[in-house]
Amino acid sequence: MKVSPSPGSHVVLRDSEGTQKVFFLNAGSRPDLRMGKYPPIPFEMVLHSPYGAVLRREADGKWQRQRHSVEATEKVE
DSSP states (O other): OOOOOOTTOEEEEEOTTOOEEEEEOOSSOOOOBOOTTSOOBOHHHHHTSOTTOEEEEOTTSOEEEEOOOHHHHSOOO
C-alpha cells in the first residue's frame, strides 16, 4: 500500500542535483512548492503522489509523476 502526504504533514523534496528542501503542507493555504531554479510544483500534485514518487517536468511544461520502469528497479551485478 502506498501512502500519500496529507495536509498538515511535512515532505522533503530533492532535485536532480541532490539539493533537499522541507515543506510543510499547510491545510489552510495551498501554495505551489518552489524548489530552486525549477518551475513551481503544484500543491495538489505533491498531495496526490505517494511518498518516494519521482516528479518530472514534461516538454509541455506540466509536472508528471514518473513511473518506475523494470530496468530501473533491477539490480546490476
